[in-house]
Amino acid sequence: MSLNGHGPERRDLRIAEMIVTPVACPDPPLLNHHGVHEPTFLRAIVRLRTADGLEGLGEGPGGGLFVQELRAAAKHVIGADPYQLERLRVLIGRTPRVFSAVESACLDLVGKATGRPVYELLGGPVRRRVPFAAYLFYKEEGDDDWGAALDPESLVRQAERFHERYGMTVFKLKAGVLDPWEECATMRLLRERFGPKAGLRIDPNAAWSVETSLRVAERLRDLDLEYLEDPTAGIEGMAEVAKRTPIPLSTNMCVTSFSHVASAYRAGAVQVVLGDHHGWGGLTAFRELGVVCKTLHWGLSQHSNSHLGISFAAMIHAGAAIPNLIYASDTHYPWNPADIVNETERFTFRDGAIEIWDAPGLGVTIDEDKLAAAAEAYERRGSSLARDDVGAMRERNPDFLPLIPKW
């Protein structure tokens, strides 16, 4: 096809091969309401290859069931054109995390074929520095150099280290672990330590009743939180809390798909949604969530689960391209001792932010040795079940139960 002599042939990008590699990666013993992170977290790496050997990368949650679903999607993926995402979304979008891993690899392919970074395929960058929050966890002593953090003071030392190493000035506490009043004391110490400009968030994963949530909100009222994330369970519970506190409520638990939006809006359940490309069905869907949030006058923030560099690159592209993503994004990445991509130097935080790069696609490539080692670690793990924080905690304390509400 020639246009004024300038147009190229339409390049055949149809997907000829789909390789799914489940991996296990070291994880510190981070605590949350559900228990404790197991020694490894699981991910699945997707590689889509065209007939002429161009490769696109995707990453999603791990565990045998997800890997099975991902492999089952291959019958729709093989032969598909990576530009034609909507038909793939319809065919495999029933499982948004499966579609997301495939979509990421498709966008990586298109980016590489056109010499364009993924953020340009999402509308282009509106910011070149993508800010991240320090994700603070109460934790046990582990095979890491972070040490234990089981009370307010040691948690603040962890935050100081995040600030010193990465320049972060926004802090999110994973709560629902200690007694709520100790967690409130932790928040107060953080405010005292980092001053009035620091961004503060607390997220007990719905471990509190409505009444406890309201008492916590009162206790934290003068701390100028960015938001209180999922204090309690469910749209109606959140709405009861939202009615009676001026602190913005955020969620990645009661609004986790487009189908929850209308009810949550009518109920007045939340003010901020934490989206992500994994759970919402791809980078394009996360971008669309941004439009929905803006339209409903909701804020938008970015949620994280334990992840490797392919997902991190995608999160950074999203952060650069989604206009109303003005909150610093969550990421578990600093907790990882290792990665399976080569370009880890891209993930250098300066003043808490990561600068985007100009490489085509996602801008990361596989370190084959590291991938092979992580795949071997998955096989060695002996079980293909997903991460089980509850089980890991019950090995320490057979009576442990992640009650909702717990307080």
Added chain:
Amino acid sequence: MSLNGHGPERRDLRIAEMIVTPVACPDPPLLNHHGVHEPTFLRAIVRLRTADGLEGLGEGPGGGLFVQELRAAAKHVIGADPYQLERLRVLIGRTPRVFSAVESACLDLVGKATGRPVYELLGGPVRRRVPFAAYLFYKEEGDDDWGAALDPESLVRQAERFHERYGMTVFKLKAGVLDPWEECATMRLLRERFGPKAGLRIDPNAAWSVETSLRVAERLRDLDLEYLEDPTAGIEGMAEVAKRTPIPLSTNMCVTSFSHVASAYRAGAVQVVLGDHHGWGGLTAFRELGVVCKTLHWGLSQHSNSHLGISFAAMIHAGAAIPNLIYASDTHYPWNPADIVNETERFTFRDGAIEIWDAPGLGVTIDEDKLAAAAEAYERRGSSLARDDVGAMRERNPDFLPLIPKW
């Protein structure tokens, strides 16, 4: 940049030149609540060129003010990269129709540079045949071969002609012209003539009061309308009607931007939004409107104003790519005696639908002679003001006033 030896250089697509050409094109004397179409309708054609001569096309409403705004946008457009749409949206998006014309030309450029049709840049086609509705107008006798249509019987003959020529089986009546009871009689005749499977819509452009709207709705209740479009003015007025009729209400008047959505949703004002790439701020924004509508359980249809082939191509690409655009789209195109693009054979209706094509970008090119003639017609027109249906009607009847409500 080489990736496994397969990646291309990033091609420089920065915009070096922006040419805006206002045009005037013949228009039949179609009637509406505001008056009558003038003998010409105005459009503005945008051509964006890269340094190496690739050209992207856009089209927007005409008239001097719009042309001035479009030309004023050049300072942001020149030097911009056509992939980086979000920053252009922020810089010139205050006037969505200006951004839309530029965005269309940017997508045309990207499509030509990659050998991909615009619908692939919007997520890929979910349908290859894009259905359109016959846009029925009461009209005067004119310089066209359609004849006058000033009562129910002649309007139904017009519909028969649409059906015979184009195979259309969905009919939209532009109402607000005759007494509402005559317009109801027209709808009943259409249902009798085309049987129970035909799609029927009526749109008086908010010419009716709430009470008249409800009486009309009762009179049309057994006709199984697809929707009743803008019977009355404003979100609150529409909500009053919506409460008391089972006929779905649609709008392109009370919800015309994302900022109207939240209030309209809370009020329960509408069930279907007619969006379009012109008014909503580009093809990407229209696609996003689709996500918002789906999220709020609203239907989505496509609105039309008088337009030429560049806009029509864009509307067809949108129709192919937006998943929940399941209503037949509106178009004024069959009313045009002429166009300024070469590829008019693409716009051949079969069974009321247009089949998408595989050409890169929008898939249309300028017929330079026809463009020059239409530009000359604009200059000859003597006024740069936008189309004035009210003024044209007041030349016929000096007492004409487009009252809202009129009935």
